[in-house]
Amino acid sequence: MLEVVPNHNAVEVPPALSTATRLQVRVGEARGKLTIRRVHSETSIWPGLPRAVGTSAVAECRVLCLGPSEWLAIAETLSLPSLRSGAFSAESGLIAVDVTCAIALLELRGSGARDLLSGGCGIDFDLRRFAIGRCCRTRLAMIAVVIDHVGENAYNLYCACSYLAYMRSWLSDKSRYLKP
């Protein structure tokens, strides 16, 4: 079985952002992604997956629990997340579908990230409630997204690839109005 430990530093945040730059938004490098679903409602959850909705865990790849029977696994590279293939079988009750090309990653870095997200999303990003290591599926700028709090002032934002241009444009438009 995979050794899984809760991880709060899964993504390296570029150090020493200049104080003038409250926010950097960039398209993340392509990474392999799998959506993992539990098919059998009665099977117990594979222990390698985080159990509580809105939490994440990291071993060979980062796994976000997005719903009671739904996870998103994200690799560090383009190759698919190397979860043990035996994990997905009729017996385990888990299936995995490759969504590498379906989901785009935007990396938000800087102290302005929370402000920016609050401009289009109703989630409470207060650090006591949405701490590092928390994730959620929500709506930002009217579209479905997954927000993953990966480090101090660092948020990874996942949206459907077809929305990437819209999302980038929205983020850049709104960040013009961030207070310094």
Add this chain to the structure above:
Amino acid sequence: MRRGPFRIPAGGTLDRSRTVRFKFDARPYSGFAGDTLASALLGNAVRRVARSFKYHRPRGVFSSGIEEPNALLQLHRGARSIASERATMVELKEGLEAYPQSGWPSVRWDAARVFDLTAPLWAAGFYNKAFIWPSWHVYESLVRRMAGLGRAPDGADPDYYDVRNLHCDVLVVGGGVAGISAGIAAGGAGARVLLVEQQSALGGQCAWDGAAIAGRSALSWLDTAVERLRQLPDVKVLTRTMAVGHYDHGVVSLVQRGDDGAEAPRETLYVVRTGKLILATGAIEQPLVFCNNDRPGIMLAGAAREYVRRYAVAPGRQVLVATNNNSAYATARDLKDAGVEVIGIADSRADPSAELDLDLRSLGIPVFSGFIPIDTAGFGGLRAVTIGKLSQDGLAVASRKEFACDALAVSGGWNPTLHLHSQGGGNLVYSELTGALEAAAVRSTTVGLVGSAAGINRIDEVVRHAGATAAALAATTASTGAVATGLQEPAQKTLTGAVASFGLRISPVGNTARKWVDLLHDVTVADLELAVRENFVSVEHVKRLTTAGMAADQGKTSTVLTLENIARLRGLRPADLGHTTFRPPFTPVTLGSIAAGDVGEYFAPRRHLPTHAWHAQRGAVFQDFGEWLRPVAYLRGAESRAQAATRETHAVRAAAGVFDGSPLGKIEVHGPDALEFLNKFYINDLSTLKPQRVRYVMMLRESGAIFDDGTVVMLAPDHFLVTTTSGQAARVTEWLEEWHQCEWPQLNVAIVPITDQWATFSLTGPRAREILATFETNIDLSNSAFPHSCLRVGHLAGIAARVYRVSFSGELTYEINVASTHAQTFMDALMSIGICPEIAPFGLDALLAMRLEKGFLHIGTDTDGTTVPDDVGWGAVAARKQQDFIGRRSLVLPENLRADRLQMVGLASLKDEDLQPGSHVRLPDSVEATDGWVTSAARGTLDGRPIGLAMLRAGRRRLGTELSVHDMGRVTAARVVALPFFDSTGARMNA
């Protein structure tokens, strides 16, 4: 600088070193930094600022706050113009331009004053009674010209509006003494606090009224308190911010006016989700009702006090004060101290000295006990006031006095500002003790009332009670952790203070048609009398007939007086009458702040195809289809869109074309019960589906109406691919999820939307196979190995692909799905094949024309929310299916079996004129206004004749019938023909 004639030389909280120039009605004036537009106008002795809504009577500034019913002005010109701004709330800025909103030729001399002289004609509801004969439309244009206030800006708003989501444990609305005390207590208890104040600084009344708090000056208390707030780590303060709506689950909306600065948004809308809400919203003074109580110069007493103390502006040169309670005495005293001549105080109570516990002689102002204003005089503004002492029975005037004066400060008591409390479901009751609508006994664990909103007026008690209430609420918030107990700090509601007692506030004598209740909508006591006479019983009904309380001020100074008047007329106690409903917003909100950033490019999300740029390079004209930007045609040179579509269809029919169908909805359904699950959704029997075979499927709503169509393929017994129409992909996914989660959770399936994972390209045309065969591939493309309605999984030019043989164009088609990140590589490879002169990319226009020719259904274009499968020729398939499916039961409802239902047919124009979608069709012998309509139209791709699809009454029986087609007054003729128009054997797509 010319000092305003009403400006008092010293005092106030103005910055007299900074003169601010502004214009009103195109005339230049000046005021000081710290002025509002209203105080600056008064300072310049501008008394007439508006004309009333109905009678065009002159009106002046009436209040000093959000309740202002008269001084609604148009600010600025051009695109930034804004209508009905309350002058009392507008901070004076250099260069401000304000205009009256009514009055012709001017606000000072208004010809429409004729309506005032003929007032009996315009009683409540006159438009419902008078404009019936011969028709409302005869009067409409005139009424439209006369009615309304203000003008819309004459250009697109150039400013930026922002929207923010905020979260807190405790939201305190109001930054006066009560709100600050509550904020400190809640913040001190460890709660996350948001404190909002409508003005630009905290303090409220205590910043100018000279009160003492805890034995020291209010200003010194305020400094300390604001500093404490600042030091609390989790307290955020928003000034210039109005809380306008209170909704379920602790959602409160705020609107913040922008401060100066080029990059700042003009307004910001905050959506706050709070655990607890504390209302420190204060109280609004109510006026008195007497004849001609609307003249410029008549003003609320509290406002008069604020103008003189805060803005150093006198409301007039000779001021009479009229009150029914104690609060106006402070006004009289402050006016006198500022050197304004105070003629006297008319107090409607018999013995005010006992109420005040004061020797009235010590005031140095004459007090007329038991007197109430009876009438006023003055054409353009107040000249004289008559006060009277009533007879024993209260029906006649026993004695009267007349005073020449140019200002009258009136006070009819104070009503707590509980709009947000009421919007959130809190109950209000009329109190006989205070004559106000107060909160019913509060047992809420989430909403607390403090300060004068809670009816508490003694300042030290306000501080203590607000702090204790906030601490109790904060103790049970998320941050502090305890469980709510439902306890509220009991208030010591000693009524020593402003409204210790109150006397008569509605004069019972005089012409009721001249006694205004609602100043903004010009509603008089006579209107209320008429309504009650006409048997309008409920306050809600009286409100709607008379429009009392329905104006832009939402009755802030009229609701209680309206209630009292109706109660008196109906012989009831006001408490038994109930009250009208308070709804958001509390004050008017601009459309700009509601739309916030969701304008222009961000009005709706946009989705891009994986190879968007590639299409753009080829001259694609993009259109928005359910969020997706899709090419409708690829223009070459000076081609029109129609010419391009014709060229593209010819290319496809002759050789081959490629269509980007990436938005096609794609869903994977996994699990041992996937087949059973999917079979519940479609009218088609999936139990006979063989692996790798594609089945065209149609799904219905419970009503039997067609919801969507697409395909289902079995990859493995526990793995299915489902496609949906492009526009419905998300809706179908949600539909599947909803039924799985709510109705059939026992079925072991997982539904995975994968639309964005796969780019979809339709290679279509007679040479499609030949082209595809040039790729290196492990798929046998021969017709025998890979016939129509099959799917193959393999590689094309080294790229993993799922290839369907399905056709929407009627030609041999390979629908190739590749991972969207490989889309560009694949397209480059495809286009570099030199076998044809070229493979034409074609857009939706060409595709839809070709599918029309084949008679293929386009859901949502040819169907609507009433179309059932039989209407479009799929009735037999649904009837044959043995198993149950969603919507099946509805298909046998009598309505869905009617013989004269609209049915899909083909139309061929008889006159070589284009058919237009939406045109109505009529059968030759018809007695009906319409027998159906054209749903799609095009020109035949090979012969160019105009053809169309239509939904026609009992259409399938009408083959060969000639009918008329009606489009915007143009009439043409068409014949009902058999479908399809093209390749009826299907030889081409099966080739």
